[in-house]
Amino acid sequence: MSRLKNKDTITSIALVAPSILAVGIFVYGFIAWSMRVSFSAWKGLLPDYTWVGLKNYIELFSDPRFWIDIRNTITFTSVFVIGSILLGLFLAVLLDQNLPGENFFRSLFLFPMAISFIVTGVVWRWLMNPATGTRISGFNQLFDAIGLDFLINTWHTTPRWGIAAIALAAIWQMSGFTMALYLGGLRSVPDELREAARVDGATELQIYRHIVLPMLNPVTLSALIILGHISLKVFDLIIAIAGKQLPLDVPAIYMWQATFDGYFFGRGAAIAILLLLAVSLLIIPYIIYNIRNEADL
Amino acid sequence: MSHKKFSWMTLSFVLVLVLALTACGGGVAETEDVEPADVTEATEAPEATEAPLAEGDQVEVFSWWTGGGEAAGLEAMIEVFAVEYPDIEFVNAAVAGGAGTNARAVLATRLQAGDPPDSWQGHAGQELIGTYVAANQLEPLNFLYEQEGWLEVMPETLIPLISQDGNIYSVPVNIHRANVLWYNPAILEANGIAVPTTLDEWFAAMDVLQGTDVIPLALGEQWTVMHLYETVMLASLGPDAYNGLWDGTTAWDSAEVLAALEDFERILAYTNADSSSLTWQDAAQLVVNGDAAFNVMGDWAEGYFRELGMEPNVDYGWAAVPGTGGTFQFLSDSFVLPVSAPHRDASIAWLTTAGSRAGQEAFNPVKGSICARTDCDPALFGVYLQSAMDDWASNIVVGSLTHGVVANDSWKVEIDNALGVFLAERNIEGFQAALTAACSSSGPCP
Incomplete structure (x- = not known):
């Protein structure tokens, strides 16, 4: 018996080994290699692994562009995450009212998520055209036509806050996904609880405030993590809307430009590692929380 | 109960979508830099850089000319090359997208792997010199300039801008004016x-x-x-x-x-x-x-x-x-001779065509630029380009930063x-x- 069991163990290890090996090399190996490059003086076409310690990191934190990147990332993340969660929750509550056509609207709200950020970016670049006067178009033209002139604005070309306009496009794309998460959460609130509350004389608003919303906390946490890490890594949406322009710069764009346009491989790797750290700060506590929860079950 | 079941279905649907979305992420990178101009004729130029037939002499030329007047101009110059060197097969290794950003990234990978093409396109001047000469990848071309008499037909003030320490490193095929x-x-x-x-x-x-x-x-x-x-x-x-x-x-x-x-x-x-x-x-x-x-x-x-x-x-x-x-x-697009060109003679043949009057007269009217040579026939060009040709032959030449x-x-x-x-x-x-x-x-x- 035990021989057979050993054989099974060996077989299973053999079956899993290729993927472990691949992940080990192509994920963790490359992370380690990037880290090594980030401590090197590599600048130019050919590799140069001269050890320079934290020089690339120190230079980044004294680089005004990197501070603009950090500021933009914070603005983008706040607007995008809060906006998607609020809009997603709102749509989910609407859909949860057992109205006719629920299936249709559920798919409708989810569809933007199936589109790539590049497509969203191109479309929103047209919609958010900041031109006025005879060249007016997109949202501004719409506002002009329906008499909402005060809403006409400069969108992503607004100094300092332009990045928030880009977050609007991201909210449009991801709020359907947040809605699906919340709808799942809402449907898992037992009807018995609601009915018990009704019997006790609670209004519908009170039911949401004191029963449903607290039960959605785990969903909110998941949404926060998923949206948060998308937001930290945002790249394609901004490239499609604005290209490589500093007022709308984020770390991922700086990383790409430093590495492939300027051949600052050391600096690019340092930005990559900092991005990884930022994402890990978000993800690792979440994973630990999940593992503990599963252990409880 | 049915509510609970539904929630799991929704969640798993969302998860599948997430996976699909992340999978899409990889594909997106390929297309994001393709500008509309590149798309129009991108299908005409072979995109792959596969090594072709082993027999016969060939020259693999790497560029980001895959669309519009650029690709058409390259085709016209390839025709001139095919007449002058019928025994050499031309392999067009063009990489589309990002005004050359993608191509340069591919080239950097190939050079790091020790697999250079026979010649590649680059902006004349420090963009080539600072990147590829600094990494000892390029051979000086003074011998070709002397042999073909190019020093007499190109502006005197141009030569220092495409040289380093007296060595000329590229053959400019077209000239654009920035100012x-x-x-x-x-x-x-x-x-x-x-x-x-x-x-x-x-x-x-x-x-x-x-x-x-x-x-x-x-x-x-x-x-x-x-x-x-x-x-x-x-x-x-x-x-x-x-x-x-x-x-x-x-x-x-x-x-x-x-x-x-x-x-x-x-x-x-x-x-x-x-x-x-x-x-x-x-x-x-x-x-x-x-x-x-x-x-x-x-x-x-x-x-x-x-x-x-x-x-x-x-x-x-x-x-x-x-x-x-x-x-x-x-600013100028130019071609180079790599130190480890797999087919050095064929590469020199290509550069000879690229610097020749016939080659430049074929390329430039189609691309909408003027010749690097000052002896091209003005009748081939429009009224603006004719005025640019006069200035090119008579003005002080300085270089562009952006390009x-x-x-x-x-x-x-x-x-x-x-x-x-x-x-x-x-x-x-x-x-x-x-x-x-x-x-x-x-x-x-x-």
Whole structure:
């Protein structure tokens, strides 16, 4: 018996080994290699692994562009995450009212998520055209036509806050996904609880405030993590809307430009590692929380 | 109960979507840089870089010419090559997208793997020298220039700009001019403005327009701002001090550079507020549509105006950027000879065609640029390009920053960073300090 069991163990290890090996090399190996490059003086076409310690990191934190990147990332993340969660929750509550056509609207709200950020970016670049006067178009033209002139604005070309306009496009794309998460959460609130509350004389608003919303906390946490890490890594949406322009710069764009346009491989790797750290700060506590929860079950 | 079941189905549906979305992420990277212009004829050029048949001599030429007039021009030059060297098979290893960004990344990978193509395209000047000569990848071409007599047919002031330590490293096939001022003749006439020839005249002209609903100077996204910046530096400093910026003899922290930066800041005040949302085409189009009076752009804008069906000297006029008359700020696509070219003789044959009069006369009328040689037949070109040919043969030649002639890529990215921070914060002392630091860290300054 035990021989057979050993054989099974060996077989299973053999079956899993290729993927472990691949992940080990192509994920963790490359992370380690990037880290090594980030401590090197590599600048130019050919590799140069001269050890320079934290020089690339120190230079980044004294680089005004990197501070603009950090500021933009914070603005983008706040607007995008809060906006998607609020809009997603709102749509989910609407859909949860057992109205006719629920299936249709559920798919409708989810569809933007199936589109790539590049497509969203191109479309929103047209919609958010900041031109006025005879060249007016997109949202501004719409506002002009329906008499909402005060809403006409400069969108992503607004100094300092332009990045928030880009977050609007991201909210449009991801709020359907947040809605699906919340709808799942809402449907898992037992009807018995609601009915018990009704019997006790609670209004519908009170039911949401004191029963449903607290039960959605785990969903909110998941949404926060998923949206948060998308937001930290945002790249394609901004490239499609604005290209490589500093007022709308984020770390991922700086990383790409430093590495492939300027051949600052050391600096690019340092930005990559900092991005990884930022994402890990978000993800690792979440994973630990999940593992503990599963252990409880 | 059924509610609970549904929630799990929804969640798993979402999870599947997430997975699908992440999977899409990889594919997106391939297409994001493909500009509309590249798409039009991208199908004509073979994209793959597979090694072809083993027998016979061949030359694998790497470029980012996959669409529009560029790809058509390359095809025309390949035809000339096929007639001159019928025994050599031409392998077109063009990589589409991102105005060469994708191609350069692929090339860098191939060079690091020790698998260079036989020749590749690059912007003549420091973009090639700073990247590939610094990494010992290129062979000097002085022997070919002497053998083919190119030194006699190319402008004398061009040669130092494509050389390092007396060695010439590339064969330019086309020439574009960066310091061109495009204007709308009707607007200038209506406002009683003569075409400005100095910066002061230009400021005065734009002051007149500032009161009208015409944009004095049309500007586009950040790289077009850098393009404007380099022409204003040239106008303010003059060709000698401008050249000195790039070889370290003009100090970046000097008073004359500060004065030039102030001119640049002053010019920005005449531009459209929505510049960062416009491509260079959008900005140039404002001039021919009558929304703006002036635009500074390289002379590929002329090809774009023609595409729009506009008439030279009627719908648009041109002049050297005010203050840069008599100077030709150039950029050029060129081909190189790698140190470890797999087929060195075939590569030299290709470069011979690329530098020949027949090759350049085939390429340039199609691409909409002028020959690097000064002996091409003017009858092949339109009225703008003929005037550019005259200037090319007679003017002082200086190089463009934005298009890779005067500064290596690292330095250019540092300058771009400084410019971007300046646009966001408008601190001119900080801008000058950042430019000075950039010259020390990536340029020739101590």
